[in-house]
Amino acid sequence: MQGTKNVNVNFDFSGIFPTCMYEFNTAIRPADFEKRRKYNNLCKNIGKALANNDPSFTLTCEDLSLYLEHIKGKGDNEKKRYCKYFFHKLNNELKDQSYSCVGEKKCYDQIISTEQSDNNNLFKICHGEYNDFDEKIYTIFDYLDKLYTELKWFSYDIYKCLSDSDPFNEYMKFLRDFHNNITLQSVLDEANEKYNNYRRKLRDCSVAANLIYYSSWTVGILFVLTFSIIIFILILYKYTSYSPYIQQILSNLKHLWNNRSEEQHELYNLFDREYKNLTYNSYRILYNTAQY
Numbered sequence: 001m002q003g004t005k006n007v008n009v010n011f012d013f014s015g016i017f018p019t020c021m022y023e024f025n026t027a028i029r030p031a032d033f034e035k036r037r038k039y040n041n042l043c044k045n046i047g048k049a050l051a052n053n054d055p056s057f058t059l060t061c062e063d064l065s066l067y068l069e070h071i072k073g074k075g076d077n078e079k080k081r082y083c084k085y086f087f088h089k090l091n092n093e094l095k096d097q098s099y100s101c102v103g104e105k106k107c108y109d110q111i112i113s114t115e116q117s118d119n120n121n122l123f124k125i126c127h128g129e130y131n132d133f134d135e136k137i138y139t140i141f142d143y144l145d146k147l148y149t150e151l152k153w154f155s156y157d158i159y160k161c162l163s164d165s166d167p168f169n170e171y172m173k174f175l176r177d178f179h180n181n182i183t184l185q186s187v188l189d190e191a192n193e194k195y196n197n198y199r200r201k202l203r204d205c206s207v208a209a210n211l212i213y214y215s216s217w218t219v220g221i222l223f224v225l226t227f228s229i230i231i232f233i234l235i236l237y238k239y240t241s242y243s244p245y246i247q248q249i250l251s252n253l254k255h256l257w258n259n260r261s262e263e264q265h266e267l268y269n270l271f272d273r274e275y276k277n278l279t280y281n282s283y284r285i286l287y288n289t290a291q292y
Contacts, residue, residue, distance in 0.1 A: 020085035027070035039065035083126035154198035161205035
């Protein structure tokens, strides 16, 4: 992570973070089941063509569909920025998977082809906005996501110590090395200004106090999450007939708990992967229950 790095000097990073990231999270909020249900069949068909019926892909596809529906009324200049974030999220889904298509462009074209056979054109909203991307830009998007997620935690007053700034500073250091793109540096200046406002509230914690704070915070979060999931599972067990799903969820939770000693950010990533499968199964149960 040392030294100067170069990225496409003409790629425009302005206006994407944190706006598009926040609007993506708003668009995929779980409360509106009917909107999500509208795209379920389409996404299952896309999943058959691309992802060998991977259930987590169906959930991701529904997220992307909700986001595209959310931005379809935007003006052309705004839409370009939102579509860049769309391709970033699509790439995150595809990069670690063994899907039938190879490369984001081919996968995106295949998605469009599949949805057109279902008389849908939602994914075509971002057609023509892909050409500016390369692996370096995807990496920068990943780090910008992490950077602004850290700022979000600061805004919630979760972080109290100067040492809490370490991840933010690490991400900032990595991104600052891309000196040749002016718009990226402008985005980082804006993020750093927000960080400096939060930094004034932080204190220099002792090692012992830091450990106590993090231990209590982590245990509290784990307790709330575990308790909420257990209550939800018990309700499903009592009022529905989907015990196979419940057994799978309990197995996943046991695996997650056995790995609880890993550092905070790794634990978050593990929970995120398990949460996708849990959420998908929950949606399926709620959909089927609503039909009875």
